Amino acid sequence: MSLQVRADWAQRGLAVDLDLPAGRHAVTGPNGSGKSSLLSVIAGLSRPDRARVVLDGRALDEVPPHRRRVGLMSQAPALFPHLDVRDNVAFGPRSTGRGRRGARDTANHWLEVVGMSSFADRRPAQLSGGQAARVALARALAAEPDALLLDEPLAALDVEATPAMRAVLADVTHAREDLVVVLVTHDVLDVLTVADGVADTMTVLGERVEHGPVRQVLEHPRSAFTAGLAGVNLVHAAALSGSGARTPTADGPLEIATGPHDVTGACWVTFAPDAVSLHREQPEGSPRNVWHGRVSRVEAHAGRARVWLSTPLPMSAEVTPAALAALPLRPGDRVWASVKASQVRVHPAHTDPVG
Numbered sequence: 001m002s003l004q005v006r007a008d009w010a011q012r013g014l015a016v017d018l019d020l021p022a023g024r025h026a027v028t029g030p031n032g033s034g035k036s037s038l039l040s041v042i043a044g045l046s047r048p049d050r051a052r053v054v055l056d057g058r059a060l061d062e063v064p065p066h067r068r069r070v071g072l073m074s075q076a077p078a079l080f081p082h083l084d085v086r087d088n089v090a091f092g093p094r095s096t097g098r099g100r101r102g103a104r105d106t107a108n109h110w111l112e113v114v115g116m117s118s119f120a121d122r123r124p125a126q127l128s129g130g131q132a133a134r135v136a137l138a139r140a141l142a143a144e145p146d147a148l149l150l151d152e153p154l155a156a157l158d159v160e161a162t163p164a165m166r167a168v169l170a171d172v173t174h175a176r177e178d179l180v181v182v183l184v185t186h187d188v189l190d191v192l193t194v195a196d197g198v199a200d201t202m203t204v205l206g207e208r209v210e211h212g213p214v215r216q217v218l219e220h221p222r223s224a225f226t227a228g229l230a231g232v233n234l235v236h237a238a239a240l241s242g243s244g245a246r247t248p249t250a251d252g253p254l255e256i257a258t259g260p261h262d263v264t265g266a267c268w269v270t271f272a273p274d275a276v277s278l279h280r281e282q283p284e285g286s287p288r289n290v291w292h293g294r295v296s297r298v299e300a301h302a303g304r305a306r307v308w309l310s311t312p313l314p315m316s317a318e319v320t321p322a323a324l325a326a327l328p329l330r331p332g333d334r335v336w337a338s339v340k341a342s343q344v345r346v347h348p349a350h351t352d353p354v355g
């Protein structure tokens with residue numbers, strides 16, 4: 001099983017060429033980057049400028065949505081208001097030609113899987129948002145899709161319903177190893193945990209599409225959005241030969257000492273917040289990157305303190321609460337930040353050189 005999607009849709013800012021084998025694939029990106037549009041192209045619900053969707057070797061260009069073997073759980077579960085829950089779920093199998101009895105059996109099965117059997121006779125208007133989301137998942141699965149598209153499946157759920165839905169998604173995706181699951185999410189934790197394990201690939205939509213194994217995408221961010229997901233500091237710069245990079249700042253060009261690299265031209269320089277050390281006095285000794293600036297914000301972050309700095313390069317540092325207490329630091333305080341060259345990485349940027 002595999003899903004190939006090539007789509008260009010200028011109006012929606014979408015330009016992708018993806019080849020997704022069976023497994024779990026996360027799609028993320030800033031608001032308006034085209035995530036929902038991508039799913040609608042795969043499901044056959046929209047007409048982009050150009051699209052080629054191939055599922056399990058079948059070209060879907062001329063295939064109507066209900067015959068594509070694609071299940072879509074959209075952000076606002078559009079259940080049919082005049083049908084009860086069971087008939088909503090039975091709709092998919094019915095429209096692919098299953099008899100009434102068989103379609104109802106299938107619906108009952110999937111309603112049980114998502115824990116909604118006792119709501120089978122209700123109308124959608126009598127469901128909470130979280131319950132409607134579960135019915136929408138059952139409906140997507142009842143069509144026995146080869147590809148399951150999930151648009152923010154946890155977004156409508158409250159804190160209590162979320163673990164149950166995560167468990168259902170994990171069960172479903174494990175039960176069908178040949179299924180291609182495409183999960184749209186804003187939350188990097190979903191990329192890592194939604195189906196009980198790290199997604200096989202991650203795609204970040206935006207001006208430039210980033211795609212690959214999750215770890216690779218997060219370790220080599222090519223956009224501020226991805227760097228934000230990964231929590232790393234990101235600077236657009238021009239690579240210097242062998243090691244180092246130069247970036248323009250308000251005070252003129254700044255050289256950044258980096259580990260050795262073979263990048264030429266435009267690059268992204270990254271370093272993790274926990275690679276940034278903070279000092280009250282100018283540090284002495286080995287670090288070659290030492291910048292002076294002010295603290296702009298301090299936040300608690302997963303048991304650590306994140307300190308946002310306004311230095312020649314805007315950046316954040318992650319320190320232990322104990323280190324923060326020892327310094328101590330408040331917004332507006334002057335501070336020195338240092339980063340070892342060996343902790344600074346350089347990735348090609350594939351855009352016009354800067355600096």
Ligand SMILES: Nc1ncnc2c1ncn2[C@@H]1O[C@H](COP(=O)(O)OP(=O)(O)OP(=O)(O)O)[C@@H](O)[C@H]1O
Nearest residue numbers: 011012013029030031032033034035036037038205
């Ligand atoms: N029905 C529509 N008609 C015209 N333009 C639309 C329509 N829906 C979305 N757009 C535009 O297409 C672009 C992509 O939208 P889309 O909803 O696919 O992005 P998204 O990444 O899913 O966003 P979000 O994170 O906000 O859900 C945006 O610029 C949006 O304004």
